[in-house]
Amino acid sequence: MAKPKSDPNYKVIAENRRARYDYAIEDDIEVGIMLLGSEVKSLRQGGSNIADSYANVEDGELWLINGYIAPYEQAKTWGHEERRKRKLLVSKRELARLWSATQREGMTLVPLVMYFNHKGIVKMKIGIAKGKKTQDKRATEAKRDWDRQKQRLLRHG
Numbered sequence: 001m002a003k004p005k006s007d008p009n010y011k012v013i014a015e016n017r018r019a020r021y022d023y024a025i026e027d028d029i030e031v032g033i034m035l036l037g038s039e040v041k042s043l044r045q046g047g048s049n050i051a052d053s054y055a056n057v058e059d060g061e062l063w064l065i066n067g068y069i070a071p072y073e074q075a076k077t078w079g080h081e082e083r084r085k086r087k088l089l090v091s092k093r094e095l096a097r098l099w100s101a102t103q104r105e106g107m108t109l110v111p112l113v114m115y116f117n118h119k120g121i122v123k124m125k126i127g128i129a130k131g132k133k134t135q136d137k138r139a140t141e142a143k144r145d146w147d148r149q150k151q152r153l154l155r156h157g
Helices: 038-045 092-103 135-154
Strands: 009-017 023-033 054-058 061-063 084-088 108-115 122-133
Touching: 023 092, 023 108, 054 084, 054 092, 084 122
Parallel strands: none
Antiparallel strands: 009 108, 023 084, 023 122, 054 061, 054 108, 061 084, 108 122
């Protein structure tokens, strides 16, 4: 995700780099996320991880499961649980599309990146993905190596 040059508020909080290796991402959407105050303050300090998390549609709502946000030290009494389920905000039309993708087509909802947008609000990009088999991963790796070698050859003549 390219960072706009004139945007002082835009900041990537957490990125799931392994998702593109393990899954074939077919589509992605931007969703909001419901957070507590201590969670937002912790994210501003940079304490989060979405590598082991996934999204799921349950009872007509979209949830982020197993996403980690570090505890905020100054919020001792009114702190938050680090790995609680967090509700993701999406329109009804998008929710219906995500539900049909996961239930009927056997896709997975994988968080790709969590960031502060240009207004300073926490957003998340979720990918609709299909799991790759081992041979698909090998093919992706071989293509990446060949592209790297091709660039080297073009640079050095």
